[in-house]
Amino acid sequence: MAEEVKRVYKFGKDAEGNNVTEGNTDMKYTLGGKGANLAEMANIGLPVPPGFTISCQTCMEYSNAGNVWPEGALDTIWEYREDLEQRMGKKIGDVNDPLLVSVRSGAPFSMPGMMDTVLNLGLNDQSVQGLIAQTENPRFAWDSYRRFIQMFSNVVMGMDGDLFENAINAMKIEKGVKDDTELTADDLKELVEVFKGIFSENADTVAHPELVVDGAAAFPQDPTAQLKYAIEAVFGSWGNPRAVLYRKQNKISDDLGTAVNVQCMVFGNKGETSATGVAFTRNAADGTKEYYGDFLVNAQGEDVVAGIRNTSPISELKEIPALAEAGQQLEDIFVLLEGHFRDMMDIEFTIEQGKLFMLQTRVGKRTAAAALKIAIDMESEGLISKEEAVQRVQPDQLDQLLHPQFDRKANYEVLARGLNASPGAAVGEVVFSAADAVAAVEEGRKVVLVRWETNPDDLAGMIAAEGILTSHGGKTSHAAVIARGMGAPCVCGVEALKIDADKKEVVVSGTDVVLHEGDVISIDGTTGIVVNGAVDLVMPELTGDLDTILEWADEFRTMGVRANADNPEDAQLSRNFGAEGIGLCRTEHMFLGDRKQIIQTFILNEDEEIRQQAADQLSEAQTGDFYGMFKAMDGLPVIVRLLDPPLHEFLESPRALDVEIARMEATGADAAELAAKRDLMAKIDSFAEANPMLGMRGCRLSIMYPILPVLQVRAIATAAAMLKKEGLDPKPEVMIPLVSTVNELEKLRAVAEATIAEVAEEQGVELDIEIGTMIELPRAAVTADEIATQADFFSFGTNDLTQTTFGFSRDDVEGEFIPTYLAEKLLPYNPFATIDPGVAKMVKMGVELGKQGNPDLTVGVCGEHGGDPDSIHTFAGIGLDYVSCSPYRVPIARLAAAQAALKQA
Numbered sequence: 001m002a003e004e005v006k007r008v009y010k011f012g013k014d015a016e017g018n019n020v021t022e023g024n025t026d027m028k029y030t031l032g033g034k035g036a037n038l039a040e041m042a043n044i045g046l047p048v049p050p051g052f053t054i055s056c057q058t059c060m061e062y063s064n065a066g067n068v069w070p071e072g073a074l075d076t077i078w079e080y081r082e083d084l085e086q087r088m089g090k091k092i093g094d095v096n097d098p099l100l101v102s103v104r105s106g107a108p109f110s111m112p113g114m115m116d117t118v119l120n121l122g123l124n125d126q127s128v129q130g131l132i133a134q135t136e137n138p139r140f141a142w143d144s145y146r147r148f149i150q151m152f153s154n155v156v157m158g159m160d161g162d163l164f165e166n167a168i169n170a171m172k173i174e175k176g177v178k179d180d181t182e183l184t185a186d187d188l189k190e191l192v193e194v195f196k197g198i199f200s201e202n203a204d205t206v207a208h209p210e211l212v213v214d215g216a217a218a219f220p221q222d223p224t225a226q227l228k229y230a231i232e233a234v235f236g237s238w239g240n241p242r243a244v245l246y247r248k249q250n251k252i253s254d255d256l257g258t259a260v261n262v263q264c265m266v267f268g269n270k271g272e273t274s275a276t277g278v279a280f281t282r283n284a285a286d287g288t289k290e291y292y293g294d295f296l297v298n299a300q301g302e303d304v305v306a307g308i309r310n311t312s313p314i315s316e317l318k319e320i321p322a323l324a325e326a327g328q329q330l331e332d333i334f335v336l337l338e339g340h341f342r343d344m345m346d347i348e349f350t351i352e353q354g355k356l357f358m359l360q361t362r363v364g365k366r367t368a369a370a371a372l373k374i375a376i377d378m379e380s381e382g383l384i385s386k387e388e389a390v391q392r393v394q395p396d397q398l399d400q401l402l403h404p405q406f407d408r409k410a411n412y413e414v415l416a417r418g419l420n421a422s423p424g425a426a427v428g429e430v431v432f433s434a435a436d437a438v439a440a441v442e443e444g445r446k447v448v449l450v451r452w453e454t455n456p457d458d459l460a461g462m463i464a465a466e467g468i469l470t471s472h473g474g475k476t477s478h479a480a481v482i483a484r485g486m487g488a489p490c491v492c493g494v495e496a497l498k499i500d501a502d503k504k505e506v507v508v509s510g511t512d513v514v515l516h517e518g519d520v521i522s523i524d525g526t527t528g529i530v531v532n533g534a535v536d537l538v539m540p541e542l543t544g545d546l547d548t549i550l551e552w553a554d555e556f557r558t559m560g561v562r563a564n565a566d567n568p569e570d571a572q573l574s575r576n577f578g579a580e581g582i583g584l585c586r587t588e589h590m591f592l593g594d595r596k597q598i599i600q601t602f603i604l605n606e607d608e609e610i611r612q613q614a615a616d617q618l619s620e621a622q623t624g625d626f627y628g629m630f631k632a633m634d635g636l637p638v639i640v641r642l643l644d645p646p647l648h649e650f651l652e653s654p655r656a657l658d659v660e661i662a663r664m665e666a667t668g669a670d671a672a673e674l675a676a677k678r679d680l681m682a683k684i685d686s687f688a689e690a691n692p693m694l695g696m697r698g699c700r701l702s703i704m705y706p707i708l709p710v711l712q713v714r715a716i717a718t719a720a721a722m723l724k725k726e727g728l729d730p731k732p733e734v735m736i737p738l739v740s741t742v743n744e745l746e747k748l749r750a751v752a753e754a755t756i757a758e759v760a761e762e763q764g765v766e767l768d769i770e771i772g773t774m775i776e777l778p779r780a781a782v783t784a785d786e787i788a789t790q791a792d793f794f795s796f797g798t799n800d801l802t803q804t805t806f807g808f809s810r811d812d813v814e815g816e817f818i819p820t821y822l823a824e825k826l827l828p829y830n831p832f833a834t835i836d837p838g839v840a841k842m843v844k845m846g847v848e849l850g851k852q853g854n855p856d857l858t859v860g861v862c863g864e865h866g867g868d869p870d871s872i873h874t875f876a877g878i879g880l881d882y883v884s885c886s887p888y889r890v891p892i893a894r895l896a897a898a899q900a901a902l903k904q905a
C-alpha cells in the first residue's frame with residue numbers, strides 16, 4: 001500500500017484552549033517559513049489565531065500535474081476546515097455568526113510581497129448580515145466584504161486592482177470625503193454592489209464558466225468554492241513572473257513550492273481599539289537595539305504594507321491609551337521571540353478590540369550595516385557565539401557598505417527629505433515606471449525610479465535602477481523592504497513629492513521645482529535626502545563593525561585571500577581591505593596609454609634593433625610599475641603574470657583604419673602617407689585570427705617572441721632588487737599563462753630563471769623568485785602531475801577554464817545564449833559567475849595531480865569566481881590555499897572563506 005502523505009498541519013488551540021499544533025519552526029520545507037513559525041509561536045504559547053497549513057509539496061504536485069489536485073488532497077483540506085470550524089465553534093459562511101479566514105502564501109524562503117493573499121474569505125450576501133449581527137458594527141462588516149470582493153477579484157480572478165481603487169476614489173469624491181475611514185456603512189454597502197458589478201463585467205467567463213448565473217458572471221457565494229479558488233490562486237502565484245524573477249535574483253530553487261495558510265481572521269479594522277502593524281525587534285536599517293516598524297489604527301494589514309495611509313512609528317503604540325496594554329504585551333513578545341529564535345525578528349501583528357494577535361514572525365531582513373551591528377551586539381549580549389556572528393552576515397551584502405555615499409565636501413541643496421529606507425547614494429535620471437527604468441538602462445543610462453509607492457510588479461525596474469524614490473509608505477513598505485534586500489539605495493515616504501506618473505512630472509511642494517522624466521536627481525538612502533541635480537559620490541571607509549566581523553572571520557578562515565590588482569593604488573587598496581598578497585597582476589593592463597605606442601612598435605617592426613629598443617623602453621616602464629606594486633605589498637607575495645592577451649588587442653582597430661584609409665583616398669591625401677597606412681593595415685591584417693581566444697596568446701607569445709619574457713622578468717627582478725637594496729622585503733612570483741604542456745613551462749621556466757640570475761648578478765643581490773603557472777586549459781588540468789614538476793605554484797584561471805571546458809566563448813555567450821539556457825533551465829546559473837561543478841572537477845583534478853607532481857605546490861584561483869561566495873565554498877572544499885579577487889571583493893571573500901571553514905568544521 002502506498003505510504004500516506006501528510007498534506008495538512010493544524011496550528012493554534014482547540015475549543016478547550018489546548019495547543020493542537022502539528023508543526024514547528026524546523027519544518028519550513030513542508031510548511032513554508034510562515035506556517036512553520038506560526039506553529040512555533042503557537043507552541044511557545046503566543047496568541048496565534050488558529051488555522052491550518054497545506055504543504056509546499058502539495059503545491060508542487062498540483063502545479064507539476066498541470067494544476068490538477070492530487071488524489072484525496074481536497075478531502076483532507078475539507079476535514080481540516082471542519083476541524084477548524086469545530087475548534088472555533090463557528091462555520092465559514094454561517095448566516096448568523098460566520099467564521100472568516102485568510103488564505104496566505106508562505107514559501108520556505110521569504111519572498112516579501114511576491115505571492116498572493118486573500119483576506120476575509122467566507123463573506124457573502126448572507127454571512128455579511130451575520131457579521132453585522134455579531135459585531136453590531138455594520139460599517140466594519142461592509143468594509144470587510146468590499147475588501148474581500150476586491151482582493152478575490154484581483155488575486156484570484158486576475159482583474160486590474162485599479163478598477164476597484166478608482167471606484168473607491170469616485171465614491172470618496174461623490175461623498176465629499178478625503179479618507180477611506182470617513183466612508184459610512186451605507187457608503188460601503190453601496191460600494192459592495194458597485195464591486196459586484198465590476199466583478200460581473202470583468203470576470204473571465206471563458207476560463208470560469210461556472211461563475212455564470214442567469215446569463216452573467218456572479219461573485220461566488222459558496223464559501224467552499226471561495227476557499228478552493230483562493231488556495232488554487234495561491235498555488236498559482238508560485239509561478240507568477242515576479243515570483244519567478246525574485247527567485248532567480250535570490251537563487252531560490254523553483255522546485256520548492258509554496259505552502260498555503262488558512263487562518264481565522266482577526267480584525268484590526270474594528271474601530272479605535274483595533275490596529276495592525278509590522279515591526280522588527282531591532283532597527284533593520286542600522287541595527288540599533290530599538291523596536292522598529294509602523295502601525296495603523298483601525299486598519300487591515302495590507303494597508304500598512306501598501307502605504308495607502310501614512311503610518312505611525314511602533315514606539316508610539318503604547319502612548320495610545322486604548323492600545324497601551326497590547327503595546328506592552330507586544331514589546332514583551334519581542335524580547336521573548338529574540339530569545340527563542342536568537343535573531344532579529346520581523347513581526348506582523350493585529351490588535352482586535354484591545355487584544356493582541358501574532359500573525360507572522362520570521363528572521364528579519366536587514367541592511368549590511370544592521371547585520372554587522374546586530375551580530376556583534378548579540379554576541380556581546382551572550383545570545384550567540386562568535387562563530388554564529390560570523391555566519392549571520394551574508395558576504396554579498398557587504399557590497400552595500402562598499403557602495404557610494406554623497407561626498408561630504410560636495411555642495412548641494414536639499415530639495416526634499418524622506419525616510420532613509422536603504423543606505424547608499426545614487427545619481428540618475430528620473431523615470432516613472434519600471435518599464436521605463438529597464439528601457440533606459442538598456443540604452444546605457446542611469447536612472448532613479450520615482451514612484452508613489454512600488455509594488456511587486458516593479459521588481460525588474462527596481463533591479464535596473466540605481467536607486468528608488470517614493471512619495472509614500474514607511475520603512476517597511478514594499479520599496480523599503482525590497483531595496484534593502486537588494487542593497488539598492490532607497491528614500492521613501494517623501495511627502496513633498498506630488499507625482500503625476502501619467503504626465504511624467506513631479507511637483508515638489510514648498511518649492512518651485514517641477515521635475516520631468518530625464519532630469520537628473522541624487523538620493524541618499526542613508527540620510528533620506530533628495531537633491532535636484534548630480535551630487536559627487538565617494539566610497540565609504542571600512543571601519544568599526546565591519547572590521548570587527550572581518551577580524552573574527554580571519555580567526556576561523558583557513559583559506560587565504562589575495563587580490564587581483566595591477567597598479568600600486570589598487571595594491572594598496574586591497575591591502576587595506578585585508579588582502580594577503582596579489583594573486584594576479586595582469587601585466588597587459590600596464591601597456592595602455594602612452595605605452596601602447598611602444599608595444600605597437602615592438603609588435604610591428606621587424607628590425608631587431610628597433611624592436612630591442614622598444615623592449616628596453618617597456619622593461620624600464622614596467623620596472624617602475626612593479627616597484628610601486630611590490631612596495632605596496634611589502635612582505636607579501638605578488639604574482640606577476642607574463643603577457644597573456646592576443647597581440648592584436650594592442651593594435652589599432654582594422655575597422656577604424658579602413659575608414660581612415662577610405663577618407664584619405666577620398667580627400668586625395670599624400671601618396672606616401674597613404675602607402676604607409678596601407679602597409680600598416682596589411683601588417684595588422686596579418687595578426688588577425690579566426691579564434692583569437694584560442695590563438696596567439698598566453699605562453700605562446702613568449703615562445704614566439706622570446707624577447708617578451710626576458711623583458712618582463714628583467715623588470716620584475718630589477719624592481720625586486722631595488723627594493724631589497726632599500727631594505728624592504730619584496731616577494732614577486734612569475735606566472736606563465738595558458739600553458740597546455742609541461743614542455744612549454746619547462747622552456748619558459750629556464751628563460752625566467754636565467755634572467756633572474758642575470759639580474760641578481762648585475763645588482764649584487766640574492767633573488768629568490770618563485771615560478772609557477774596558470775591552469776586554465778583542460779589539458780593542463782589533466783596533465784597537472786607533469787606540469788607541477790616545473791611549477792612552484794598553480795593558479796587556476798577559471799575564466800578561461802570555464803571557457804575551454806564548456807567550449808563557450810567567454811566574450812560572447814553571456815549576452816547570447818546563456819540567458820536562454822538559464823530561462824530553459826539547461827544551466828542552473830551562469831558558470832562565468834559561479835563555478836560550474838564540471839569545471840570545479842577540473843580544478844580538483846588539477847590540485848590532486850599537481851600535488852603528486854610537486855608535494856610543495858601552492859594552489860590558488862584567480863578567475864572571477866575567486867570573489868563569488870558560492871564558488872569560495874566549492875574552492876574551500878577542494879582545499880585551495882587561497883582565492884584571489886578584485887580589491888572590493890576582498891572583504892566579501894574573507895567572510896565567505898570563514899563561513900566555508902565553519903561549515904566544513
Ligand code: PEP
Nearest residue numbers: 776797798799800862863
Ligand atoms: C582566467 O582565465 O581565469 C584569468 C584569471 O585570466 P584572464 O581573465 O586574464 O584570462
Ligand code: MG
Nearest residue numbers: 776797799800
Ligand atoms: Mg586566463
